[in-house]
Amino acid sequence: MIKKGRKSKLTIAEIEKAHAEFQAGLDSIQKDLRALVERTIRKIDEKQAEKILNQIKNS
Amino acid sequence: MSQEATAQNISNNIEEPVPGDVEEPAKTAETSNTELPPTEAENLEGIEEVSNEILETDPNEEAAENAIKQANEEFRQTAKIINEGETTIRDYAQQSDENIPEESISAFKKLQGSGEKLLKGFLQLFKKKPELTDVNSETELEGLLELDLDLTKNPEPSVVRSHVKAIDKKIAVLKIQQNTNAGEELSQRNLKYEIIAYEKRRQDLEDYLNFRIQTPKSIKKEVKPVLADDEEEEPTLEDLGIAKKSIFRRPQKITRPKTTKGEIDTEEVSANPTMETEKVKVDTGYERLVKHEEAAINFDLEAVKLEATYAANRRAGIEALIKAKNIDGLIESVQKMQIIWTNLAEARSNFAHSRQERVLYKKALRGDAIIVDQPSTLDLIIRDINRAKQAVDSLRAGLEPAQVEEEALAKSAEDAWWDEKVGTLAGAPEIIPTLEEKKAEVVKLEEEKTEVVQAVIEPEKIEEEKEEESKEIYEAIIPKELENLNKTALKKIEERMRELDRLAGSREMREKQNISQRQIENEMRLLIDQQKELLHQNIPDEIVKAEIESLEKEIQNLPKELKKYPETLSEETERLKEQQKVLADYLERGYDLELVEMEIEAEDIPEVKKETTKTEGFEVIEVVNTPEKVEEKDPSLQIIERFSNETYNTYNRRSVEISKLLEFDDNTIIESGTTRKALETELEANKKIKAELENGKIPADLIKDKIKELTEQIEFVLDITLPDAPLTSKEVEKMHATNKKQAEKLQAEKKVFVDYLKREKPQTTTSETVPIVGIEQAPSYQADKEEFINLKSELAFLEMDKSPSVETNKKKGELAKKIRKIDFWKRYRDIAERERTLVTEAIVDKAMELKKGGKKPPAPETAASSVV
Numbered sequence: 001m002i003k004k005g006r007k008s009k010l011t012i013a014e015i016e017k018a019h020a021e022f023q024a025g026l027d028s029i030q031k032d033l034r035a036l037v038e039r040t041i042r043k044i045d046e047k048q049a050e051k052i053l054n055q056i057k058n059s
Numbered sequence: 060m061s062q063e064a065t066a067q068n069i070s071n072n073i074e075e076p077v078p079g080d081v082e083e084p085a086k087t088a089e090t091s092n093t094e095l096p097p098t099e100a101e102n103l104e105g106i107e108e109v110s111n112e113i114l115e116t117d118p119n120e121e122a123a124e125n126a127i128k129q130a131n132e133e134f135r136q137t138a139k140i141i142n143e144g145e146t147t148i149r150d151y152a153q154q155s156d157e158n159i160p161e162e163s164i165s166a167f168k169k170l171q172g173s174g175e176k177l178l179k180g181f182l183q184l185f186k187k188k189p190e191l192t193d194v195n196s197e198t199e200l201e202g203l204l205e206l207d208l209d210l211t212k213n214p215e216p217s218v219v220r221s222h223v224k225a226i227d228k229k230i231a232v233l234k235i236q237q238n239t240n241a242g243e244e245l246s247q248r249n250l251k252y253e254i255i256a257y258e259k260r261r262q263d264l265e266d267y268l269n270f271r272i273q274t275p276k277s278i279k280k281e282v283k284p285v286l287a288d289d290e291e292e293e294p295t296l297e298d299l300g301i302a303k304k305s306i307f308r309r310p311q312k313i314t315r316p317k318t319t320k321g322e323i324d325t326e327e328v329s330a331n332p333t334m335e336t337e338k339v340k341v342d343t344g345y346e347r348l349v350k351h352e353e354a355a356i357n358f359d360l361e362a363v364k365l366e367a368t369y370a371a372n373r374r375a376g377i378e379a380l381i382k383a384k385n386i387d388g389l390i391e392s393v394q395k396m397q398i399i400w401t402n403l404a405e406a407r408s409n410f411a412h413s414r415q416e417r418v419l420y421k422k423a424l425r426g427d428a429i430i431v432d433q434p435s436t437l438d439l440i441i442r443d444i445n446r447a448k449q450a451v452d453s454l455r456a457g458l459e460p461a462q463v464e465e466e467a468l469a470k471s472a473e474d475a476w477w478d479e480k481v482g483t484l485a486g487a488p489e490i491i492p493t494l495e496e497k498k499a500e501v502v503k504l505e506e507e508k509t510e511v512v513q514a515v516i517e518p519e520k521i522e523e524e525k526e527e528e529s530k531e532i533y534e535a536i537i538p539k540e541l542e543n544l545n546k547t548a549l550k551k552i553e554e555r556m557r558e559l560d561r562l563a564g565s566r567e568m569r570e571k572q573n574i575s576q577r578q579i580e581n582e583m584r585l586l587i588d589q590q591k592e593l594l595h596q597n598i599p600d601e602i603v604k605a606e607i608e609s610l611e612k613e614i615q616n617l618p619k620e621l622k623k624y625p626e627t628l629s630e631e632t633e634r635l636k637e638q639q640k641v642l643a644d645y646l647e648r649g650y651d652l653e654l655v656e657m658e659i660e661a662e663d664i665p666e667v668k669k670e671t672t673k674t675e676g677f678e679v680i681e682v683v684n685t686p687e688k689v690e691e692k693d694p695s696l697q698i699i700e701r702f703s704n705e706t707y708n709t710y711n712r713r714s715v716e717i718s719k720l721l722e723f724d725d726n727t728i729i730e731s732g733t734t735r736k737a738l739e740t741e742l743e744a745n746k747k748i749k750a751e752l753e754n755g756k757i758p759a760d761l762i763k764d765k766i767k768e769l770t771e772q773i774e775f776v777l778d779i780t781l782p783d784a785p786l787t788s789k790e791v792e793k794m795h796a797t798n799k800k801q802a803e804k805l806q807a808e809k810k811v812f813v814d815y816l817k818r819e820k821p822q823t824t825t826s827e828t829v830p831i832v833g834i835e836q837a838p839s840y841q842a843d844k845e846e847f848i849n850l851k852s853e854l855a856f857l858e859m860d861k862s863p864s865v866e867t868n869k870k871k872g873e874l875a876k877k878i879r880k881i882d883f884w885k886r887y888r889d890i891a892e893r894e895r896t897l898v899t900e901a902i903v904d905k906a907m908e909l910k911k912g913g914k915k916p917p918a919p920e921t922a923a924s925s926v927v
Contacts (some may be wrong), residue, residue: 010184012122018184019126025177026137033170037144040163041151048155 123185134178141170219264226261230254374443381450381460389454393447400440548602549593552586559583695811699757702812706761707752710745717742762816769809773802 010018145167152159237250380388453463559579562568569575589602717738720728728735751758 010119010123012119014184015119015122015126018181019130022130022177022181023133026133026174029137029170029173029177030140032173033141033144036163036166036170037148040148040159040166043160043163044148044152044155044157047157 127182127185130178130181134174137174138171141167141174216268219268223261223264223268226257226264230257230261233257374446377443377447377450380447381454381463384454384460386451386454389447389451393444393451396440396444396447400444544602544606545593549590552590552593556583556586556590559586695815698808698811699815702762702765703752703755703757706757707749710748710752714742714745714749717745759816762812766809766812766816769805769812773805773809 148159148163148167233250233254237254376392377389380392450463454460559582562572562574563576563579563583569579593602720731720733721735721738721742725735728738748758748761
């Protein structure tokens, strides 16, 4: 006879701890995202500026 | 990227907790996870499912459910933010009429991925542990084991081995669980039986493997097809019926079959009795290899054709790569060829006919590249490797394929770049440059050397150096020495070449002398290079070094030879001592030596004037011409006689020396500072003088010389400067008196000679000699005494080991000659080294210059002048 015998090994404290870590991870991702957006905008700006500069030079 | 898409991504990666099915009890956490649903609704559903499962069993279900729900929501929010960020950037870029930088796009993707990983990791924490079944017996559990391996179907050992590994892992995991779940009776019991079941299964598999390895042919027969014409297919281990390692590491257990058509070797059959009865013909691949190798070694026509085809293909491949300027392809082909070479050499070493051949191939593998057949496949491969390498160099240098062939010859095979790029494969041989390459290299280096030497070394400087070091050596010895050494070296090289030719033609002789074809080839190359150098009047360093060594050895041996000399010396000393004794006896018999000496010393030289003017109207000639006067020991006559004897002895000794010298060869005579002709002339002259003296005549020149000598002596005595120390008048007087007395004595002696010369002149108008009247030809007391005195001095000389005998001079001459030679060759070598250093430095400078780009900046003066 085979009977189900499974159960979660996590306590509330462990769950909370794991959740907190997960949230911290997400925060870090959002931080990176902000940095990435800023960096990308700056790059686009630089390219744009370069383009304008070239136009001025050529004109 | 949309939120949905992100969720889809997650669903592909995240495993869900096990549903826990009764029908699949052995499905563990490794295989039972389900995926997250792709849509938001589905995803939520999935999460709920997980939560429901948790609710059933977990007392903290609420906390877990909330955490999962919250986490999922937070992840979605984050994914949304990332998406928004990306959209914002896209809009911004669009407005600016720009594209988003590539690195930014990939960074956005990475961020999304990080979020997904985070969620996946979080959800993993809620996965269920594997189900444990409540079983009552080991047998019941056995059927549940996840091992569908049917051993009756003869699974491959490799598959069985992987199962064994999996079981080991499983047992380890179960044992850990056993320890952590201590106290829970059910799970403990289940774990125990599970472990036992796996261990049993493992044992079965081990038994099967052992059986397979021990009785390979019976299994092989059933399952393996005959691989008849598939030349390319590598025989598997099972084909061979034994582990590969045992073939390659213990080749002695497998002997070459008599035929090449797959018949089983008798030795192998006897080792496996079952095979003898079955006579199963199986192409094990081994036979194919043997066929190929055997034929290649035995120069089988077909095999040679095969080799030629392979070689032709190889070369055609290289040609094609060169034409296509495919450098990478060439590099790759070289690497492949090196691997082929290694494999082939290894195979040959394993399947060689004899132990000797095996040893040879093993040596070849170690890099001593000794090949039995010639031209060997291995050699051909090496040649092709070199060819491809050179082609790579040439192409890199910007040459067109057509020029590559030509240029390849002028390239050195040893290239630092190559070593760095490809390196030396384990077991692969060092690439040995061909003769053409070597020659081309020499020519190239010579050109470089000439160029750079001309540019760098000022000729005057060299001249100065030469003069400084040894002008004499350069002028006098070098050309001759160079010529001699050059000739000798060339002769030796030719002889050795002939010998090598003979060796190359006879394997027996090679074996006897323990020399390989490759060694012969290498030596021959070296000799050809040396010969070339010698023909260009350059003496290679090796030869110079060898010459120095040989000379040094000779010098080391010289002392041994010289050791013999003291023997001769002592012999001579003995002889002289003997003579001395005879003379002493002689003197003792008639005279008291000391007394005589004292008498001589005490004897005042009578005034010649008195004697000559004694008689009226008569010349002194009367006196000297009278033999009685000699008996009366006429002092003048005695002086003349003594002089005559002394002179005779001197000339006699010199004549003996000359005679001995003339016994040597011209070179030695020249080394001693004279010539044969001069010696012969001198000897002739000496003979004449001796003959004259024997006839009682003294050559006028000798008398003149004696008079001159005496004059000088008188002058010297009279001119003696008084010492600085204060002397009393008496002392001064005494000194003057002594000097005067001595001068008078010398003057008297001089007068004898002058008178003698004057007197004899009218009689010897036609002759240059002056007769000595009344000199006895037999050994007189005076002569003996003189000789004894001479001998005494000579003995003293010999005892001091400074004998000027011909033998000594010869030895010393030889020694000096050899030392001079060594000095010369050392100097020659030093100069060559210096030149080489200068050349190298110049090349480095040149390279640095090129590296810096453009020409060297002008010298300060030049720069200044150009500004002006």
